[in-house]
Amino acid sequence: MPRIHFHQQLADLKDRLLAMAALAQQAVEAAVDAYVNSDLELCQYVRENETAINLAQREVDEMAYDLLAKEQPMAVDLRFILAVIKINADLERIGDQAVGIASRTSELLAENRPKLPADIPRMGALAGKMIRTAILALLDGDAQIAESVIAMDDEIDDLNRDSQAALVQCIQKSPESAAHALLAIMISRSLERISDHATNIATDVIFWVRGADLRHQLSLAEAE
């Protein structure tokens, strides 16, 4: 098989992965919008959209496996395909978390919604930005942009910790809000997990572009 055909297949694989990424990003943004605007229909939309994400994930996986099996790629192409497989798994998990947020938002909306002290809009905006930036890094094969995603992770961790503390206080003051506050705690945690997945994606982009295993360097730094 001519080499040019192989590179076309790699480009197709990347396009599919970007389409999958767009689905995952939209799911998160819709889930956060649903929370912010108390929109039950949007919750339903996110849950129905999960099937499309799972389908897209399978297609990317199968394409990547086929390329590995038939083309036996080497060096940078091999790293790219392995990065695609990992990024694809993270995108699917981002989609799962979005569905979790939508389900919990539905539960919150089922009753009179209390005012809860969690800055979900800000966390949601930050998580969305991290995903968008990670996708941009993937699109351009740009390790520097990928590093900027990793730098954003601490902020969302802090916001999550603040929300949790405020929500526990809220429960202690008004115990009748416990079930609702717990839902908000779970939503906050889902956004924090989404940011972890965006960080994983950024790390995989760096692994692909630079050929270095960033986790390795990070762990060496931790061990010092």
Added chain:
Amino acid sequence: MPRIHFHQQLADLKDRLLAMAALAQQAVEAAVDAYVNSDLELCQYVRENETAINLAQREVDEMAYDLLAKEQPMAVDLRFILAVIKINADLERIGDQAVGIASRTSELLAENRPKLPADIPRMGALAGKMIRTAILALLDGDAQIAESVIAMDDEIDDLNRDSQAALVQCIQKSPESAAHALLAIMISRSLERISDHATNIATDVIFWVRGADLRHQLSLAEAE
């Protein structure tokens, strides 16, 4: 390079993965023991052990990448190596969850520990059994054993839901227990996540052994 040498390398890769699996399993069991026996030292042990798990994960990953790059394996060998990469990632996340359980248990033990209505011992025993069974399926390349892991997942999901409901009620009755009850909710949820990872491992074993993408079949079944 002679083929026999390649198969020796695959066997070595499997041994390393099994060693990594043993570390992850021990971490979960130690974390649950620490909770059950209020053992602060054991919490500390689990947290210190994380470095060893991360090291083992990197070694398995690098070995798998090397094999892919140098040997260009096909068919069942390729599927095996891809399954190893995925299983390795799930084991590392199991280790992460064990560290999370240990950290939250430390927080619970820092103060007078209240009696909390969550059956952590039973969930812990079940999660441990799922991991052990998934490892056995991997060791023997046995898809039937792997399927029995998947069948156990519903039970732990139910236990997690029951714990969460009981803990929310507990908070409503005695708001001063909110912080503690929340820690127990997070521990319960970590055990549920560990069981999800064990299920992923079982699915990857089936993918390796049968060459069928089980996720595909499951999703088709869902779509019906």
